[in-house]
Amino acid sequence: MKLTVFLLLALAALGATSEPQRGSVWPKPQSTVRFHNNGFVIVSINTFRFNVTLNKCDILSAALTRYYKYLSLEREAGYSERVNFRAGSNEVPLGEQPLSSNSSYRGRIDSLEVELMARCEDTPYFGMDEHYELRVDSPDVPLGAKLVAHSIWGILRGLETFVQLAAPSADGTALHMSSCMISDYPRFPHRGLLVDTARHFMPIETLHKIIDGMEASKLNTFHWHIVDDQSFPYQSKLYPELSDKGAYNPLSHVYTQNDVKALIEYCRLRGIRVIPEFDTPGHTLSWGNSHPELLTKCYNSKSPLGPMDPTKKSTYRFIQNFFSEIAEVFPDRYFHVGGDEVSKECWKSNPDINNWMRENNISGLYNKLESFYINKAVHLIYSLNMSTIVWQEVFDNGDTQLDKNTVVHIWKLGSFMEELRKTTSAGYMTLLSSCWYLDHLKSGGDWTEMYQCDPHNFDGTEEQKRLILGGEACMWSEFVDFTNVVPRVFPRASAVAERLWSDRSVKDIPDATQRLDEFRCRLLRRGVHAQPSRGPGYCPGEIF
Ligand SMILES: *[C@@H]1O[C@H](CO)[C@@H](O)[C@H](O)[C@H]1NC(C)=O
Ligand SMILES: *[C@@H]1O[C@H](CO)[C@@H](O)[C@H](O)[C@H]1NC(C)=O
Ligand SMILES: *[C@@H]1O[C@H](CO)[C@@H](O)[C@H](O)[C@H]1NC(C)=O
Ligand SMILES: *[C@@H]1O[C@H](CO)[C@@H](O)[C@H](O)[C@H]1NC(C)=O
Numbered sequence: 001m002k003l004t005v006f007l008l009l010a011l012a013a014l015g016a017t018s019e020p021q022r023g024s025v026w027p028k029p030q031s032t033v034r035f036h037n038n039g040f041v042i043v044s045i046n047t048f049r050f051n052v053t054l055n056k057c058d059i060l061s062a063a064l065t066r067y068y069k070y071l072s073l074e075r076e077a078g079y080s081e082r083v084n085f086r087a088g089s090n091e092v093p094l095g096e097q098p099l100s101s102n103s104s105y106r107g108r109i110d111s112l113e114v115e116l117m118a119r120c121e122d123t124p125y126f127g128m129d130e131h132y133e134l135r136v137d138s139p140d141v142p143l144g145a146k147l148v149a150h151s152i153w154g155i156l157r158g159l160e161t162f163v164q165l166a167a168p169s170a171d172g173t174a175l176h177m178s179s180c181m182i183s184d185y186p187r188f189p190h191r192g193l194l195v196d197t198a199r200h201f202m203p204i205e206t207l208h209k210i211i212d213g214m215e216a217s218k219l220n221t222f223h224w225h226i227v228d229d230q231s232f233p234y235q236s237k238l239y240p241e242l243s244d245k246g247a248y249n250p251l252s253h254v255y256t257q258n259d260v261k262a263l264i265e266y267c268r269l270r271g272i273r274v275i276p277e278f279d280t281p282g283h284t285l286s287w288g289n290s291h292p293e294l295l296t297k298c299y300n301s302k303s304p305l306g307p308m309d310p311t312k313k314s315t316y317r318f319i320q321n322f323f324s325e326i327a328e329v330f331p332d333r334y335f336h337v338g339g340d341e342v343s344k345e346c347w348k349s350n351p352d353i354n355n356w357m358r359e360n361n362i363s364g365l366y367n368k369l370e371s372f373y374i375n376k377a378v379h380l381i382y383s384l385n386m387s388t389i390v391w392q393e394v395f396d397n398g399d400t401q402l403d404k405n406t407v408v409h410i411w412k413l414g415s416f417m418e419e420l421r422k423t424t425s426a427g428y429m430t431l432l433s434s435c436w437y438l439d440h441l442k443s444g445g446d447w448t449e450m451y452q453c454d455p456h457n458f459d460g461t462e463e464q465k466r467l468i469l470g471g472e473a474c475m476w477s478e479f480v481d482f483t484n485v486v487p488r489v490f491p492r493a494s495a496v497a498e499r500l501w502s503d504r505s506v507k508d509i510p511d512a513t514q515r516l517d518e519f520r521c522r523l524l525r526r527g528v529h530a531q532p533s534r535g536p537g538y539c540p541g542e543i544f
Pocket of ligand 1: 051053111113
């Protein structure tokens with residue numbers, strides 16, 4: 001009882017009411033103008049149609065089918081809310097004054113005109129145009145609705161916003177939508193979610209749910225941390241033995257080439273890039289199950305094998321072949337080669353490695369050995385016409401040779417703002433994840449801390465700030481699998497999504513609390529089982 005009182009007080013302190021904020025948009029658009037004295041229209045789902053007036057393509061038709069369904073789900077939620085009321089008590093359902101007597105009521109819209117001003121692009125990519133303009137019963141489109149964008153990616157983001165504007169009327173019979181004009185675009189081009197499928201295998205169905213949640217959050221980059229020490233679920237064309245011996249189960253716990261293709265397609269249709277990460281030279285024990293020759297033999301007691309052996313030519317021949325396959329399989333031009341947490345103990349213990357280092361004038365300089373490997377890997381990736389992302393250690397090693405086109409990914413918690421200052425002052429494009437580790441748990445609404453972490457909050461010039469490409473929420477999977485990963489990711493990753501999409505000035509926690517609550521309820525309606533984003537409450541229309 002006391003706890004309840006405390007929570008209620010805590011909620012009151014946040015300025016929250018007991019209701020999600022219906023018809024609000026997450027992440028918050030750059031600009032929203034309301035019209036007609038807070039006027040609103042109704043959308044009748046039975047007669048509603050998308051009206052495509054210019055360019056069409058497969059991405060657009062798939063999106064219209066999807067968003068029509070999402071719109072219907074909002075309508076159904078309003079309906080079940082009314083039915084639940086009837087079932088739960090003898091009270092008459094919440095009535096509503098007849099629309100005609102509501103002075104803000106403007107009329108009905110039957111379609112959304114979708115105007116894609118340019119030919120559809122085929123594949124999402126870094127820096128794609130995501131701008132859109134959405135008008136609902138604005139003065140220039142009275143009692144109509146129109147979505148305009150110069151790219152299919154903008155159209156996708158705009159459709160998401162359109163559906164989020166819809167809120168069931170109090171009596172559940174119709175969908176209401178504010179008369180408004182929204183002009184919108186993202187603050188950062190790279191808005192990602194890392195999912196680790198190596199510590200625990202994630203079935204494709206689970207990944208689909210995660211991607212559905214990303215779409216709703218306007219996240220545009222799926223960073224697939226696909227293999228690690230513990231397992232190798234990627235089924236290679238060239239080296240199938242990697243997963244045969246390295247997966248938890250070589251039949252059921254693998255991603256076949258078809259799985260990978262289908263997942264990339266699922267993402268493409270939603271304007272989401274897929275960046276593969278094959279973390280090397282550390283985090284590679286699972287590679288050693290079938291290719292022990294790639295790894296360093298350790299002469300200390302800890303484990304027989306360590307990181308990849310950077311002194312052998314055969315190591316580079318192998319990764320050259322393997323990375324060429326990856327460049328073919330993954331259409332995105334970015335490749336994450338990892339480079340984090342390389343343990344030096346094993347290298348130190350190996351006499352062959354030490355001899356090689358002596359011959360190459362880097363005796364005792366194990367960071368230089370690591371840099372030697374990474375530079376080779378980075379150049380290999382450039383030769384495949386791809387760009388590289390590396391974890392921050394590669395930069396921290398102080399390697400002056402590191403190619404300036406390499407993107408540095410910051411993950412360590414310590415003084416990450418200082419790290420952002422350093423990488424950008426050295427001229428490197430940078431991604432932030434330190435404050436967005438979803439595996440770090442706190443009781444209660446821990447999304448607020450993630451929400452408040454702004455990647456521009458470091459001391460640096462405008463030019464340095466421009467080098468911040470965005471960031472990624474990270475779902476490391478030591479303690480999550482298909483049973484709990486979706487609620488752990490959402491809606492917490494959506495808080496990060498708003499930080500990366502919306503204007504820097506959007507940081508009102510009470511307002512965000514209400515909108516995120518509503519957003520979370522929408523995710524539930526789409527079958528994405530996001531956990532509650534704040535204390536006691538319920539989602540209108542929730543059915544079990
Ligand atoms: C679609 O929009 C165009 C352009 O505004 C309009 O002329 C046409 O009547 C609309 N079609 C439908 C079926 O609403
Ligand atoms: C008119 O409708 C709006 C939107 O549904 C609602 O918020 C408002 O309370 C209504 N006003 C009256 C007087 O019923
Ligand atoms: C190693 O260092 C010595 C002394 O600085 C230099 O003469 C030699 O050329 C270097 N060897 C290599 C392989 O870099
Ligand atoms: C390299 O990639 C760019 C896009 O990033 C593309 O325009 C170009 O055609 C590619 N070149 C080759 C040789 O594949």
